[in-house]
Amino acid sequence: MTPPWRATILTLFPEMFPGPLGVSLAGKALASGLWELEARDIRNSATDKHRSVDDTPAGGGPGMVLRPDILAAAIDAANVAPDRPRLLMSPRGRPLTQARVAELATGPGPLIVCGRFEGIDQRVIDARSLEEVSIGDYVLSGGEIAAMALVDACVRLLPGVMGKEASGAEESFSEGLLEYPQYTRPQAFEGRTIPEILTSGDHAKVAAWRRAESEALTRARRPDLWGLRAQQKPPKDTTKG
Numbered sequence: 001m002t003p004p005w006r007a008t009i010l011t012l013f014p015e016m017f018p019g020p021l022g023v024s025l026a027g028k029a030l031a032s033g034l035w036e037l038e039a040r041d042i043r044n045s046a047t048d049k050h051r052s053v054d055d056t057p058a059g060g061g062p063g064m065v066l067r068p069d070i071l072a073a074a075i076d077a078a079n080v081a082p083d084r085p086r087l088l089m090s091p092r093g094r095p096l097t098q099a100r101v102a103e104l105a106t107g108p109g110p111l112i113v114c115g116r117f118e119g120i121d122q123r124v125i126d127a128r129s130l131e132e133v134s135i136g137d138y139v140l141s142g143g144e145i146a147a148m149a150l151v152d153a154c155v156r157l158l159p160g161v162m163g164k165e166a167s168g169a170e171e172s173f174s175e176g177l178l179e180y181p182q183y184t185r186p187q188a189f190e191g192r193t194i195p196e197i198l199t200s201g202d203h204a205k206v207a208a209w210r211r212a213e214s215e216a217l218t219r220a221r222r223p224d225l226w227g228l229r230a231q232q233k234p235p236k237d238t239t240k241g
């Protein structure tokens with residue numbers, strides 16, 4: 001039997017986990033063994049009596065930098081299988097996408113390093129081939145919340161986690177589009193009604209309306225995504241009449 005998907009987190013604050021990952025969809029799946037979480041304290045690899053893990057930046061400047069020898073020892077002590085991705089949460093990293101999330105969710109599950117301070121020494125990033133991943137163009141105070149976002153996005157795609165297998169298929173980004181607007185009862189809310197087509201019972205028309213709304217929203221809000229779609233579309237076959 002294949003072992004469940006596993007996230008191994010290296011952090012200076014293991015007490016932050018499972019945190020929000022311990023409730024709702026991800027929490028129920030964790031409790032029922034659909035995935036596993038291991039939060040390891042980087043400080044356990046410190047060697048001096050003060051258990052120090054950081055030092056001042058070479059070349060000067062503010063803040064502190066996580067030492068390469070301590071972090072490398074922490075990564076090695078985690079002893080993760082070589083086929084597991086090794087990620088470093090980092091604002092300098094490649095922005096996380098739904099496509100990368102889906103890839104990570106189909107694999108055995110990543111080891112994730114959470115940075116703190118000004119960041120971590122470049123030599124351990126290189127020596128342990130860490131893949132830098134960003135969750136957006138803003139700076140958090142540590143990698144833990146970023147790691148939680150990544151793990152949450154992966155876990156909900158694991159088989160058996162979401163109620164309906166199909167519910168991931170039509171979501172934002174699944175086809176490079178943002179999701180269409182959703183409505184539910186009551187039929188009228190503060191004078192606003194549900195678009196008639198959604199209560200018509202005509203499934204083809206509902207699907208066409210949703211598609212058109214998705215496309216309009218993506219064009220208006222995310223010209224970057226819309227442009228990518230245009231690039232990826234196969235050229236029209238002009239040989240047919």
Ligand code: SAM
Pocket residue numbers: 088089090091092113114115116117118119120133134135136137138139140141142143144146
């Ligand atoms: N000095 C770094 C820089 O300017 O790129 C920022 C360091 S930040 C204060 C500390 C840690 O938070 C980083 O090492 C990283 O692990 C995490 N972090 C901050 N912003 C992030 C983001 N947008 N995505 C992923 N991780 C982030």
